[in-house]
Amino acid sequence: GQQLNQSPQSMFIQEGEDVSMNCTSSSIFNTWLWYKQDPGEGPVLLIALYKAGELTSNGRLTAQFGITRKDSFLNISASIPSDVGIYFCAGLRGSQGNLIFGKGTKLSVKP
Amino acid sequence: GAVVSQHPSRVICKSGTSVKIECRSLDFQATTMFWYRQFPKKSLMLMATSNEGSKATYEQGVEKDKFLINHASLTLSTLTVTSAHPEDSSFYICSAGTYQAPLQGYTFGSGTRLTVV
Numbered sequence: 724g725q726q727l728n729q730s731p732q733s734m735f736i737q738e739g740e741d742v743s744m745n746c747t748s749s750s751i752f753n754t755w756l757w758y759k760q761d762p763g764e765g766p767v768l769l770i771a772l773y774k775a776g777e778l779t780s781n782g783r784l785t786a787q788f789g790i791t792r793k794d795s796f797l798n799i800s801a802s803i804p805s806d807v808g809i810y811f812c813a814g815l816r817g818s819q820g821n822l823i824f825g826k827g828t829k830l831s832v833k834p
Numbered sequence: 835g836a837v838v839s840q841h842p843s844r845v846i847c848k849s850g851t852s853v854k855i856e857c858r859s860l861d862f863q864a865t866t867m868f869w870y871r872q873f874p875k876k877s878l879m880l881m882a883t884s885n886e887g888s889k890a891t892y893e894q895g896v897e898k899d900k901f902l903i904n905h906a907s908l909t910l911s912t913l914t915v916t917s918a919h920p921e922d923s924s925f926y927i928c929s930a931g932t933y934q935a936p937l938q939g940y941t942f943g944s945g946t947r948l949t950v951v
Contacts, residue, residue, distance in 0.1 A: 726877065758942070765840065765927045765942035766878070811877065821868055822929075822940060826877045 729812050729825025736802055737833050744810060744828040745796040752814035755788050755795040756822065760809045769810075770797070802832050836862050838930045840943025847918055847950055855913045855946045857928030863908035864930035868940065869901070872925045884911045918950040 727746045736742060746755070754773055758766035770781050772788035772795060779786055785798045795814075799806055809829050813822040837860040847853050857867055866885055870878040882903050884890040890903035900922075902914040911930075915922055925947055929940040 756940075763925075763945065763947065765838075765929075765945045768941065821880050821883055824877045829875075 727812055727814055727823055727825040729828055731828055732826065733829040733831070735831045735833065738802060738804060740802055742799040742802055742806070742830060743796060744812075745794060746812035746814070746825045747794040748814060748823075749793065750816070751792040752816055752823075753792070754815040755786070756813040756815070757784075757786050757795070757797045758811045758813060760811060760827075762808075766811055799830075802830075804832050804834050806830060807832050836930070836941040838864075838928065838941045838943045840928055840946055842946060843944060844947045845949070847948070849919055849950055850917055852914055852916045853918055853948060855915075855926055855928075855948075857911045857913070857930065857943050859909045859930045859941075862930075862932055864911070864932055865908065866931045867905055867911040868929045868931075869903060869911075869913050870927045870929070872927060872945075878927060881913075915948065918948070920950045923948055923950045 727748050729746045756771050757769045759769055760766040770779050770786040775792045776790050777788040783800045788795055809827045811827045812825040839858045839860055841856045845853055868883055869881045871881050872878050880893050881896045882890045882892045884903050884905040886905050886908050892898045900916055905911040925945050927945045929942040931940040
C-alpha cells in the first residue's frame with residue numbers, strides 16, 4: 724500500500740543530543756500524527772497536527788505540520804535512554820479513513 | 835484519554851486451527867476500527883477497516899475469508915484468523931477512532947503476537 728517517505732531509517736545518538744526526523748509525501752494530508760512504538764507493543768500517539776504550519780510541543784518533543792501540507796518533522800530535544808524505539812509518522816487525508824504510515828525511524832540512544 | 839484494549843497479547847496455536855483476537859475501546863465509542871499486520875522491523879500494513887454494524891472493507895491482497903472481522907458493537911471488533919498456517923504468524927494490531935470531531939488521532943491496542951506452529 725501507499726506509504727510516506729520517512730527519514731532517516733535509523734539513528735544512533737548519544738544521550739543528551741537532539742534528534743530530528745521527517746516525513747514527506749507527494750500528496751496533501753489534512754492531519755499528521757507521530758507515534759512511538761516500543762518492542763512488542765502497539766504504537767502510542769505522541770503528537771497530532773491539524774493545521775498547515777502548526778507547531779506543537781509535547782514535553783521534549785516538537786512537531787510541525789509543513790506549510791505545503793506534504794511534510795512534517797519531529798524533533799526530540801535532550802534525548803534520554805527511554806526515547807529508544809521506533810517512531811512512525813502517519814497522515815490522514817480526510818477527517819476519517821485510514822492512516823498512511825511512514826516506514827519508521829529506529830532511534831537508539833547511547834547512555 | 836482514549837484507551838484501546840487488545841486481547842490476547844500472545845497466542846500460540848496449531849496449524850489448521852482458528853484464533854480470535856479482540857479489540858475493545860474502553861472509554862469511548864469507536865465508530866471505526868482498523869486491523870493491521872506488522873512484520874519484524876517493518877511498518878504497519880493495513881489489513882481492513884471495520885465500521886460498526888457493516889461489513890469490513892479489506893485491503894487488496896487480504897483474504898476476507900481467512901481474516902474474518904466482526905464489529906458488532908461500538909466498543910468491540912474481533913479478528914479471527916481461520917485455518918491458521920505458519921505464514922500467518924505475525925504481530926496484529928488494532929486501532930480505533932471515532933467520528934466525533936475533532937479527531938484526536940487513532941488509538942492503538944497493544945498488539946497480539948500470533949505464532950502458528
